[in-house]
Amino acid sequence: MMLDDFMLRALLAGMMVAAAAGPLGCFVIWRRMAYFGDATAHAAILGVALALTFSISIFVGTLATALMMAVLVSTLAGRGWAMDTTLGVLAHSALALGLVAVSFLPRVRVDLTAYLFGDILTVSWSELWVIGGGAAAVLLLILWRWSGLLTATISEELAQSSGIRPDLERLALTLALALTVAASLRVVGALLIAAMLIVPAAAARVYARSPEGMAMLAVLFGWIAVVAGLGMSLQLDTPAGPSIVTAAAAIFTLSVGGAGLWRALRPRG
Amino acid sequence: MSAPLIRMTGVSVAYGGTPPVLHGIDFVLEPGEIVTIVGPNGSGKSTFLKAALGMVAPAAGRVVRARGLRVGYVPQRLHLDPSLPLTVARFLTLGQALDRAEMEALLRRVGVPGLAGRNMATLSGGQFQRVLLARALAARPQLLALDEPTQGLDQPGIAAFYRLIEDVRQELGCAVLLVSHDLHVVMSASDRVLCLNGHICCQGTPSAVSAAPEYRALFGLGTGGALALYRHEHDHGHEHAGHATAHEVHSHDA
Numbered sequence: 001m002m003l004d005d006f007m008l009r010a011l012l013a014g015m016m017v018a019a020a021a022g023p024l025g026c027f028v029i030w031r032r033m034a035y036f037g038d039a040t041a042h043a044a045i046l047g048v049a050l051a052l053t054f055s056i057s058i059f060v061g062t063l064a065t066a067l068m069m070a071v072l073v074s075t076l077a078g079r080g081w082a083m084d085t086t087l088g089v090l091a092h093s094a095l096a097l098g099l100v101a102v103s104f105l106p107r108v109r110v111d112l113t114a115y116l117f118g119d120i121l122t123v124s125w126s127e128l129w130v131i132g133g134g135a136a137a138v139l140l141l142i143l144w145r146w147s148g149l150l151t152a153t154i155s156e157e158l159a160q161s162s163g164i165r166p167d168l169e170r171l172a173l174t175l176a177l178a179l180t181v182a183a184s185l186r187v188v189g190a191l192l193i194a195a196m197l198i199v200p201a202a203a204a205r206v207y208a209r210s211p212e213g214m215a216m217l218a219v220l221f222g223w224i225a226v227v228a229g230l231g232m233s234l235q236l237d238t239p240a241g242p243s244i245v246t247a248a249a250a251i252f253t254l255s256v257g258g259a260g261l262w263r264a265l266r267p268r269g
Numbered sequence: 270m271s272a273p274l275i276r277m278t279g280v281s282v283a284y285g286g287t288p289p290v291l292h293g294i295d296f297v298l299e300p301g302e303i304v305t306i307v308g309p310n311g312s313g314k315s316t317f318l319k320a321a322l323g324m325v326a327p328a329a330g331r332v333v334r335a336r337g338l339r340v341g342y343v344p345q346r347l348h349l350d351p352s353l354p355l356t357v358a359r360f361l362t363l364g365q366a367l368d369r370a371e372m373e374a375l376l377r378r379v380g381v382p383g384l385a386g387r388n389m390a391t392l393s394g395g396q397f398q399r400v401l402l403a404r405a406l407a408a409r410p411q412l413l414a415l416d417e418p419t420q421g422l423d424q425p426g427i428a429a430f431y432r433l434i435e436d437v438r439q440e441l442g443c444a445v446l447l448v449s450h451d452l453h454v455v456m457s458a459s460d461r462v463l464c465l466n467g468h469i470c471c472q473g474t475p476s477a478v479s480a481a482p483e484y485r486a487l488f489g490l491g492t493g494g495a496l497a498l499y500r501h502e503h504d505h506g507h508e509h510a511g512h513a514t515a516h517e518v519h520s521h522d523a
Contacts (some may be wrong), residue, residue: 028276030353147364154349154363157416160324162364208354209388 010120010230013131014244017184018222019198020138021237022214024176025201027142030153030211031173034198039091041181041193043069045098048115048185059130059182066178067084069094074174095190115196118189118241127186134183138176145172150211188241195245200225203252206259208230221251271299274338274444275321280330282313282320289328290316293468294434300411303438303445303458308465315345315416315463321446322414341405343415344477346398349392358385361404375403379433395426399433406437413438414446442503 018138028037044062057120069090077085102112111119123131142149152159152169159166184193200221201214208214236243280294291313298304298321309316312433319325322330322340349355357519361372369385376382379399392400398418405413413436435458447459452490464470 030350034348151364153353154348154355154360155344157319157324157344158342158347160319161322161340161344161414164364202352205352205354209352209355210359214354 004241005231006121006123007234009123009125009128010240011226013120013123013128013187014226014230014269015223017136017180017187017202018226019219020135020142020176020180020183021196021216022200022204022219022222023142024138024180025218026204026211027149027173028154028177028197029201029205033173033177033267034194035087035091036070037177037181037194038086039073039094040069040177041100041190042067042091043094044181044185044193045112045115046094046101047098047182049098049105052102057130058185059134061183063178063182065094066181067175070174070178074170091100102257114189115185116183116189116191117239118187118192120187120230120240120244123186131183131186134179138179138183141172141176141179145169149173175226176196188244192241192245195248196222199245199248199252203248203255206255219253221248225251272334272335273299275446276331276333277321277327278331278333280320280327280332282316282325283328288323289467291320291465291467292329294320294330296321296463296469298412298444298446301442301444302460304461304463305447305449306463306465307449307458308470310399312466315444317463318414318416318446335411338412339408339410341408341410341413343398343401343405343413343418345416345418346394346420347401349389353390356385357387357389357392357400360389360400361385361407363404365407367407371407375407376427378406378437379403380429394421395430398430402430402433402437406441409441410443412444412446413441416448418447419449449504 023132028034028107039154043065047062048058048067050056050065051058056063073086073090076090099112113119114122148159148164149169149172151164152166156166159169180197181190181193184196188196202216203221204217205213225244225248228247228250230240232238232247233240233243275298277294277296277298280296281289281292283289294317296317303513304441306314306317320327322342323334357376358372361367361375367375370383373382377386379402381396381399381403384396384400389397402415402418405415413434418434419430422430434445434447438458441459459474461472461474463472
C-alpha cells in the first residue's frame, strides 16, 4: 500500500508530538499537573483568536496565551488559592473567552473544529516544520534538565541542597508545556492535548521500573496510538485527533487490564 | 587550618511579606562539631537549617560557608508520588555517580543491604530514612545535615537511627547539624544544643544529668540516655569549653 503524501505528513506530525508528549506527560503525572495541562491547552483557543485578529502566526499566538495562562495559574496558586478551584475557573474561562473572541472575527470564517479537535490530515509541510521544531525544543529542554527536573520532582528540599533551583525547573516545565500545546494544536486539538500527555504516560506506568523507562515507554505507546488512530481514521472515516486519543485510551485499558490479569493469574510464590 | 564550616552573622529569614521566621541569628559551626537544634513547631528550626546550607537566602545578615563544603542532606520524610517508579539504586545515583559496589557498601553501612533493586514506594519508614541517609553519605560529607530525620519512626526505630548517625559520624569525622522536633530527643553525643524560637533562646552542652533515672523513665533508654538540660551560655557559644552555667530556659515571646 502506498502512503499518500498527506498521510505521511499526518504520521510524522503525530509521532513528533507524541515524542515530546511522552516524557513531558510523565512529569505532568508525577507532579500532579494534569489539570494544569488542560488549562494551558484550553487557553490556546484564545491564542487562535488573537493570532487571527492581529494576523500573526497561530503557533506564536497559542504559545503566548499558553505561557500567559501558565504564569497566571502559578501566580494565583502561589497566593494561596486552592489549585483545583484556580484551574477550574481559569481553564473554562479561557476556553469560553476564546470561543467568544473567535466569534467576533469579521471576515475570516474560522473552522473552530480544527482547533478544538485538531485537523492532522491537512497539516502542510511548512506546518510540519513548526510542529517538529516545537517538539524537538521540548525534548531537548527535558533531556537537558532531566536530572534536575527529576530531583526537584522527588523533593524540592533535596534538590535545593544539591544546588538545584526548583523554581527554575518549574519554569522549564511550564515552558515545555506551552510549547507542546502550541505544537499539538493542529494534531489533536485544544480539547484533547492533555489526553496526549497523560494517557500514554499513565499506560506506561503499569510496566515501568524506572523514570527513564516510563518516559520511553510513554513515547512508544504514543507512537502506537498515532499509527493506530490514523489507520482507524482512514478505514472508518472517523476524525483523526479523537481517533488517536481513542487508540491511546485502548492501550491504557489493555495495559491496566493486562497487568491486573497477570497479577491474578500469576502463580503465588 | 580549622576555619569554621559555617558562620552566620545577624541572619534574618522571612518568607514573602510576613514577619521574619528567624531573626538575629549568630551561629558558628566548627569542623566535626555536633549541634542539635530543638524548638517548638513553627520556631524556625527547618528554616535555620536551610539558611545555614544556603537553601534559602537571608533577608538580612550574612551566611559564610567554607569553600567547597561537602554537605550530605537528609530531608524530612518525603512523600513520593506512587506514579513515579523509582528504585533505590536510581534514587542513590540521582545527580551523583556511584557504581554497583559503592552503592552496596553504602546500603550495607546504613543497615539495609540488598535493597538496591527495590521500589522506594515499598520501603518501610525506617528503611526509607536509611536510604535517605545512604544518599547523603555518598559524597563523604564534611557536614551531615538532618531535618527531623526520625519523623514517623517508632521509639526503637528512632533510637536505632540516632545510634547509626553517631557511628557514621565517628567514622567520617564529619560535623552534624540535626533538627529535632522533640525537645527531649537530643543526641547524647551533641557538643551543643541550640534552643530556637524565632531566635536562639539559649544554647549549651547537654548535661550528664540525662543519666538521672526519672529522665530515663520518661524518655526510655533508646537514645542511650540522650537527654539534655539546656544550658545558657552568655557569650553565645564561640567557646563552649564547659563554663556554661545552668540557667532557666528563657522564653521571649514576641
